[in-house]
Amino acid sequence: MNIIIETMPPYRIAYFREIGPYGKNNARTMGKLKEWAKSNHLFNEESIIFGIAQDNPETTKPENCRYDTCIVISNDFTVTDSFVNESIIVGGKYAVFIIDHTAEAVQKAWLDIFPALTAQGYQFDVARPIIERYVVKMVNNHQCEICVPVY
Incomplete structure (x- = not known):
């Protein structure tokens, strides 16, 4: 498994949160985020979208698992919709794994990463x-990246 070490900058993000079992609902939330981003002229070839599982399903009940679907926004963009959250992704050193964008490849990657x-x-x-991390290109x-914070 190839690992690329990268120092990721901090990013300001707008995000939608899904609470419940990880899986199909995350894809639905991704679609909602993309629709919102397009309507706000934020979605283009340079867009960076993140998916962040906030909880470990081995220690958190599936119905309580939180998944954030995020898009990077500029410092001068104002989020005006009450159903959209905003935050900062802390930068730092990450091990980046490039994988095929399929459910099977993602599942296998989670087993191989550590x-x-x-x-x-x-x-x-x-x-x-x-x-x-999902970069349009x-x-x-049919690829995406899993970025694991390391030291």
């Missing part, structure tokens, strides 16, 4: 979330 990090001497930084080529 052994690969350990084998290369990196430790998972539990203070920051793991981020799925990569998604058009």
Whole structure:
């Protein structure tokens, strides 16, 4: 498994939160975010979208799991819709894994990531979330990235 080490900058984001079991509902929320982003002229070839699972389904009941679907916004953009949240993604050092954008590849990646990090001497930084990163150019080529905070 190839690992790219990257220092990610902090990003200001707008996001929609889904609460419930991870899976199909996350895709629905992604669609809602894209519709909102398009209507606000935020979605284009340069857009960066993140998916962030906020909870570990091994320790959190499925009905309480939180998944945030986010888009990077500029500092001068004002979020006016009450149903849209905003926050900052903390930057820092990340191990980036490029994978096929399929359910099977994502599932396999989750099994392979931690052994690969350990084998290369990196430790998972539990203070920051793991981020799925979707850049339009990569998604058009059926790929996405899983970014794991490390130190």
